[in-house]
Amino acid sequence: MRNVKWAVISIIACFLFLYVLFGSICPVACLTGFPCPACGLTRAGISVLTLRFADAWELQPFIYPILLWLAAAAVQRYFCRRRRLSVWLKWAGAVLICGMVVFYAVSMYRYFPDRAPYLYHSDNLLQKIVIYRQLW
Incomplete structure (x- = not known):
């Protein structure tokens, strides 16, 4: 954890900055206004953590295969002690x-x-840039 401490702090600061400035933590939505393929994953993950599984499925059904993939990667990394992910x-x-x-x-x-x-x-x-250019 010590090796990634500053990376985690930087990511959290970036998310807070985006949320305060644009009302969303998704960089794609903050830049373009359109949702990205991963939009809904954070809310779906929170729904899983609070045991609202149907809500998680409705927001982003890929939360479940992603959690399985993360669990398999964790098993390989921490229990099998592999430094790299397997091909499969x-x-x-x-x-x-x-x-x-x-x-x-x-x-x-x-x-x-x-x-x-x-x-x-x-x-x-982008919307703010367009409005700013129109004011000039």
């Missing part, structure tokens, strides 16, 4: 990411901009 775990991660992108595209088509987490964030950096 790398492939599973790649398939997981591809599945999230496909799910994102389908969900954006079905739900954008009427249902969380697929909402447009009008308070984004």
Whole structure:
């Protein structure tokens, strides 16, 4: 933990800065206003931690395979004492990411901009730049 202390502190500071400035911790949503493929994962993770499994599924169903993948990676790292992920775990991660992108595209088509987490964030950096340029 000592090796990553400053990285964790920096990430937390970045999230706090984004939340205070834009009302979201998602860098993609803060920059463009559009949700990213991972939007909803934080809320889904909190829902899992508070035992609201149906809410987690509704927000982002990929929370469950991601948790399984993280558990498998932790087992390899800390119980099997491997420094690198196995090939099958790398492939599973790649398939997981591809599945999230496909799910994102389908969900954006079905739900954008009427249902969380697929909402447009009008308070984004690009929108502020456009408004600023129009004032000039």
